[in-house]
Amino acid sequence: MSKQATYTVRVEFGDCDPARIVWFPNFFRWIDAASRHFFIECGVPTWNETEKTLGVIGTPLVDTHARFVKTASYGDTLSIQVSVAEWRDKSFVQRHRVVRHNAAGEADLIMECDEVRIFAGRRADNPEAIRALPIPPEIRRLCE
Amino acid sequence: MSKQATYTVRVEFGDCDPARIVWFPNFFRWIDAASRHFFIECGVPTWNETEKTLGVIGTPLVDTHARFVKTASYGDTLSIQVSVAEWRDKSFVQRHRVVRHNAAGEADLIMECDEVRIFAGRRADNPEAIRALPIPPEIRRLCE
Amino acid sequence: MSKQATYTVRVEFGDCDPARIVWFPNFFRWIDAASRHFFIECGVPTWNETEKTLGVIGTPLVDTHARFVKTASYGDTLSIQVSVAEWRDKSFVQRHRVVRHNAAGEADLIMECDEVRIFAGRRADNPEAIRALPIPPEIRRLCE
Amino acid sequence: MSKQATYTVRVEFGDCDPARIVWFPNFFRWIDAASRHFFIECGVPTWNETEKTLGVIGTPLVDTHARFVKTASYGDTLSIQVSVAEWRDKSFVQRHRVVRHNAAGEADLIMECDEVRIFAGRRADNPEAIRALPIPPEIRRLCE
Numbered sequence A, B, C, D: 001m002s003k004q005a006t007y008t009v010r011v012e013f014g015d016c017d018p019a020r021i022v023w024f025p026n027f028f029r030w031i032d033a034a035s036r037h038f039f040i041e042c043g044v045p046t047w048n049e050t051e052k053t054l055g056v057i058g059t060p061l062v063d064t065h066a067r068f069v070k071t072a073s074y075g076d077t078l079s080i081q082v083s084v085a086e087w088r089d090k091s092f093v094q095r096h097r098v099v100r101h102n103a104a105g106e107a108d109l110i111m112e113c114d115e116v117r118i119f120a121g122r123r124a125d126n127p128e129a130i131r132a133l134p135i136p137p138e139i140r141r142l143c144e
Helices: A025-041 A047-053 A137-143 B025-041 B047-053 B137-143 C025-041 C047-053 C137-143 D025-041 D047-053 D137-143
Strands: A004-010 A061-068 A077-087 A092-101 A107-117 A119-123 A126-133 B004-010 B061-068 B077-087 B092-101 B107-117 B119-123 B126-133 C004-010 C061-068 C077-087 C092-101 C107-117 C119-123 C126-133 D004-010 D061-068 D077-087 D092-101 D107-117 D119-123 D126-133
Touching (some): A004 A025, A025 A077, A025 A092, A025 A107, A077 A107, B025 B077, B025 B107, B025 B137, B077 B107, C004 C025, C025 C077, C025 C137, D004 D025, D025 D061, D025 D077, D025 D107, D025 D137
Antiparallel strands (some): A004 A077, A061 A107, A061 B061, A077 A092, A092 A107, A119 A126, B077 B092, B092 B107, B119 B126, C061 C107, C119 C126, D004 D077, D092 D107, D119 D126
C-alpha cells in the first residue's frame, strides 16, 4: 500500500448545475488536484522542479473509472482520501474516495475513483509529445 | 443499438495545462455536452421541458470509465461520436469516442468513455434529492 | 463600509495554462466563491434558503472591472479580501483584493476587482427570468 | 480600427448554475477563446509558433471591464464579435460583444467586455516570469 493524504474541497454555487447538484466534471477537477496533493504531502517537489531533476513533467491519466454514489451540493465540504493502490512498471493506480461527513460524524461516500496514471516525460524527438517513464524510485520511496 | 450523433469541439489555449496538453477534466466537460447533444439530435426536448412533461430533470452519471489514448492540444478539432450501447431498466450505457482527423483524413482515437447514466426525477418527499426513473419509452423511441 | 471576509485559494496545476500561469477566468471562478463566502461569513443563509424567505436566488453580476497586477502559478496560496465598498438602491459594489503573502510576510497584490451585483429574484410572469430586488435590509444589516 | 472576427458558442447545461443561467466566469472562458480566435482569423500563427519566431507566448490580460445586460441559458447560441478598439505602445484594447439572435433575427446584446491585453514574452533572467513586449508590427499588420 502507500501513504494516505486527504484533500478538502468546499463545494461552491458555481460548481453546481441547474439540477442544483455538483456538475460531475468538477469532481475530476478536484480529483486531479487531490492526486497532485498526495505527492506534495509525501514530499515530492513540484513538476516544475522534477522536470529539471527527473524529467517528470506530470502524471497524466491513462485510464479512470469512477462511481457516483450520492449527490453533493453547494455548502458541502468534501474530503478526498487518496492513496496508491498499486504500483506497476510504468504506471500506478491511484485511489480516491470522496466523502462527506454527516451530522453523526460518519463519512458518507459521495463518489470513488480509480485512476491509472503514468509519470510523463517529454519525448527527445518531439518535446511537444510525452512518453511514460519507469516509476522513478526516488518518488515511489517517498510515497510508501 | 441506437442512433449516432457527433459533437464537435475546438480545443482552446485555456483548455490546456502547463504540460501543453488538454487538462483531462475538460474531456468530461465536453462529453457531458456530447451526451446532451445526442438527445437533442434525436429530438428529445430540453430537460427544462421534460421536467414539466415527464418529470425528467437530466441524465446524471452513476458510473464512467474512460481510457486516454493520445494527447490533444490547442488548435485541434475533436469529434465526439456518441451512441447508446445498452438500454437497461433504470439506466443506459452511453458510449463516447473522441477522435481527431489527421492529415490523411483518418480518425485517430484520442480517448473513449463508457458512461452509465440514469433519467433523474426529483424525489416527492424532498425536491432537492433525485431518484432514478424507469427509462421513459417516449425518449427511448426517439433514440433508436 | 462593511465587514471584511477572506477566502483562501490553493492554485492547482490544472488552474494554469500552457504559459504556466493562472488562466484568468479561474480568478473569476474564485471571486464568485469569495463573493458568496462574504455573505456566509456575515451570517446570510444559503440562496436556497433565501429564495424561500426573501425571494433572493443569488447575486448575479451586472458589471465587473478587474486589474491584473502580478501573475500567480500552481503551488501558490492566494487570499481574497472581500468587502462591500458601496450600497446603492438596487445594487452594491463588492471589492475583491487577491493577494499572495511573500517570504517577508507582506501581501503582494495579484489582482483586484470591483463588482456591481444585484440581489436577484424570479420574475412573477416568467420564473426563468430574473429581476433586481431592492437591497434586502435583513441582509444589509448582517453585512455592515 | 481593425478586422472583426466572430466566435460562436453553444451554451451547455453544465455552463449554467443553480439559478439556471450562465455562470459568469464561463463568459470569460469564451471571451479568452474569442480573443485567440480573432488572431487566428487574422492569420497570426499559434503562440507555440510565435514563441519561437517572435518570443510571444500569448496575450495575457492586464485589465478587463465587462457589463452584463441580459442572461443566457442552455440551448442558446451566442456570437462573440471581436475587434481591436485601440493599439497602444505595449498593450491593446480588445472589444468583445456577446450577442444572441432572437426570433426576429435581431442581435440582442447579452454582455460586452473591453480587455486590455499585452503581448507577453518570457523574462531573460527568469523564464517563469513574463514581460510586456512592444506590439509586434508583424502581428499588428495582420490584424488591421
